[in-house]
Amino acid sequence: MASFKITGDRRLKGEIQPQGAKNEALQIICAVMLTKEVVTIHNIPDIRDVNQLISLLGDLGVKINRLSPSSIQFQADDINLEHLESEDYRIKAAALRGSVMLLGPMLARFRKGRIPRPGGDKIGRRKMDTHFLGFEKLGATFSYDREDGGFYKVDADNLKGAYMLLDEASVTGTANVLMAAVMAEGQTTIYNAACEPYLQQLAKMLNRMGAKITGIASNLLRIEGVSELKGTEHTILPDMIEIGSFIGLAAMTQSEITIKDCQIPELGIIPDVFSKLGIKMEFRGDDIFIPAQEHYRIENYLDGSTLSVADAPWPGFTPDLLSIVLVTAIQAQGTVLIHQKMFESRLFFVDKLIEMGAQIILCDPHRATVIGHNREAQLRGIRMTSPDIRAGVALLIAAMSAKGVSIIDNIEQIDRGYQHIDSRLNAIGAEIIRL
DSSP states (O other): OOOOEEEEEEOEEEEEOOOOOHHHHHHHHGGGOOOEEEEEEOOOOHHHHHHHHHHHHHHHTOOOEEEETTEEEEEEESGGGGGGGSSHHHHHTTOOOGGGHHHHHHHHHHHHEEEEEEOOOSSSSSHHHHHHHHHHHTTTEEETTTTTTSEEEOOOOOOBEEEEEESSOOHHHHHHHHHHTTTTTTTEEEHHHHHHHHHHHHHHHHHHTTTTEETTTTSEEEEEOOOOOOOOEEEOOOHHHHHHHHHHHHHHHTOOEEOOOOOOOGGGEEOOOHHHHHHOOOETEEEEEEEOOOOOBOOOOOOOOEEEOOOSSSSSGGGGHHHHHHHHHHBBSSSSEEOOOOOOTTTTHHHHHHHHHHOOEEEEETTEEEEOTTTTSSOBBOEEESSSHHHHHHHHHHHSBSSEEEEEEHHHHTTTTSSSSSHHHTTTTEEEEEO
């Protein structure tokens, strides 16, 4: 198990480039299974989850030609379906939650899909019902074999378009059902679809491959099925979660940072939420400049009541940034209620922040109240463990702002979602040593 040793209380200065979006990359890379032709993808992040997925595709027979560190050609013209039944596949796919999005493409093209119960973050229950209910609407049969290591299996003699109202606006569920529907016979209507930029990017890529999808960027998608798809070229967006993390980091450490090439129109309300914490930002073209701030003040509502920041389906605030907002509020002036609606275990890392000296009241598994220090007290370095990707980076931000030295164990969780985060931050003045 690797660790970070962080010497805190250092101000950073300089430019930093966000990586390609992790959540988009997992969907886009799974979609290469939909065609025999070459698909070229650019701006792929060099992170554990994405690299594991690429390795998994290689095991299935996908040809992988790396053009550069961030650009890869994929060609899925000779897939070994027997590998789906192997122990090696079970072990590798179970270690990666994003592997579930292989089911839709496999079902569309080969009329069968197999996936073990996927792993990933331990942030609470993450049910799979949306995926399989959608597949069943298209005519697939579903089974779950508990004896066989917990394998999900879907099969279909023929996929036919259908109307469906998703039980929740699941991002991965929508992506999976959408990829299955593009090659189903007739028209499919997906209502209550997720519409995050990741989904918009996936739908646009599928249309370039020959799919017929309308309603992109809305929660009502219509898909006219086609018999086959062709190759294409696609560039992944910058990671909006990393961009939000850098905004919070700059505020907490009183640093002057320019975040490059952010594609600001794709960030939705993310900059607005950080502005409500009092963080100043300047948009310079597609770059975000955050000046060094001694103080930042949390806004109240118009009636004077305490600000609440809650997650919601897009275009609401992404749950992946609530941990960052929470840690950033520690040194703000004022109070904010953080309401994590989707995952009941995602706020449990706040005990480490409290041990560092933060004023946080964990109201219940979903809500925490942060009373800002306004720089009147400084966090202190401690030893802690990263429970999931986003909490891990929140703890890293806390450690970088703290007095003294902190150790963060289990940084494999951080590496799953943030590309070379230690060397990139060290380049602008941080002091992070990988142990």
